[in-house]
Amino acid sequence: MSLTLSPQQLKEAAEGFGTPLYVYHAEKIKEQYEKLLHAFQDADTRFFYAAKALTNISILKYIRSIGCNVDCSSFNEVQLALKAGFAPNQILYTSNNISFDEIKNAKEAGVHINIDSISNLEKFGNAYGNSYPVGIRLRPNIMAGGNLKIATGHSDSKFGIPIEDIELILKLQQETKLHIRTLHIHTGSEIKDVSIFVQGIDLLLDLVKHFSQLEVIDLGGGFKVPYKKNETGTDMHELGKRVQEKFEHFEKETGRHLQVWFEPGKFLVSEAGYLITKVNVLKQSGDILFAGVDSGLNHLIRPMFYDAWHEIENISNPDGVLKKYNVVGNICETDTFAEARLLPEVSEGDFLAIKNAGAYGFEMASNYNSRYKPAEVLFLDDVPNLIRRRDNMEDLTKNQIEFLNL
Secondary structure (H helix, E strand, O other): OOOOOOHHHHHHHHHHHOOOEEEEEHHHHHHHHHHHHHHOOOOOEEEEEEHHHOOOHHHHHHHHHOOOEEEEOOHHHHHHHHHOOOOHHHEEEEOOOOOHHHHHHHHHHOOEEEEOOHHHHHHHHHHHOOOOOEEEEEEOOOOOOOOOOOEOOOOOOOOOEEHHHHHHHHHHHHHHOOOEEEEEOOOEOOEOOHHHHHHHHHHHHOOHHHOOOOOEEEOOOOEOOOOOOOOOOOOHHHHHHHHHHHHHHHHHHHOOOOEEEEOOOHHHHOOOEEEEEEEEEEEEEOOEEEEEEOOOOOOOOHHHHOOOOOOEEEOOOOOOOEEEEEEEOOOOOOOEEEEEEEEEOOOOOOEEEEEOOOOOOHHHOOOHHHOOOOEEEEEEOOEEEEEEOOOOHHHHHOOOOOOOOO
């Protein structure tokens, strides 16, 4: 039975800390990580949590405590990871379209680095030559994820060095004596089809012969997580089996052993997170019954930005008669969380829990309409712990400078 927080626990958290409120379940994160360890137990793998999914320092500390490494998309995330207690060799830095100064900062911090442009790769080679191992993020021209907003490996993507530029990479390697330790790809998010990962493995293994110092194949992340009750995610055991077979066969054929890295973000924290909102108003408009809540796209933008589907529960009246509602926010934009959604009968003041909100929920939140960002709570051993206080007016103005005496 998969770990979940009960409606009563969520309701008590809402009553105790106020709404809107992000709630996370520590043991669920651990359960997800242990699924990965079990699925890949026969393959030489390392897992780096993609911190961009959720960077709260307490979450990072918990991720470190269960033995997982961390993947960072900016040098600021690297600094947060170091602050959370990760050692430099537990930190992977994979960014895109950034200044070389940021890469230099990552190098000085001593972390693993993946570079995604010929321009920065050349600068790195000229600056450091063979003295510091580096990874290369390639764009494999593989379409995955089914949505261009979450697909990153296709031929029109901004991410990575195009695979057709391999000769330029080899030329730089020769001229600057680059120590290329890692080949990296990340094809997108919500990848259910294991064959997509296998396709990427085949592509990268075909390139290994060009890199005598290569030690790591980094396949990124993008594992599918279920958002609906009857949905299934990526078959991790099948993927683990295919990874083991592919790399064992490669080692047998070539005598070269390679470690495999993955960067799961959503897989670890999505199902562990909930956004709890309170119903402010019920509004009838023709055949549509709106349930207007005290949150909006400023707190959870995924349904509006990605057309993402999130299950919603009425935790105040879980056994009520089912009725259809459009669950909408309080922002001065169209911020619809769900349309024509069947929910147990909703009353003003009820708490609604939006599930699968642990990844890219709070992390993409804003102060739009000058609304406060929510508090965050982490359940550990069934005890709710406040890990971020709710914004206040001072937070909205603290970086502003008043210079007009009007």
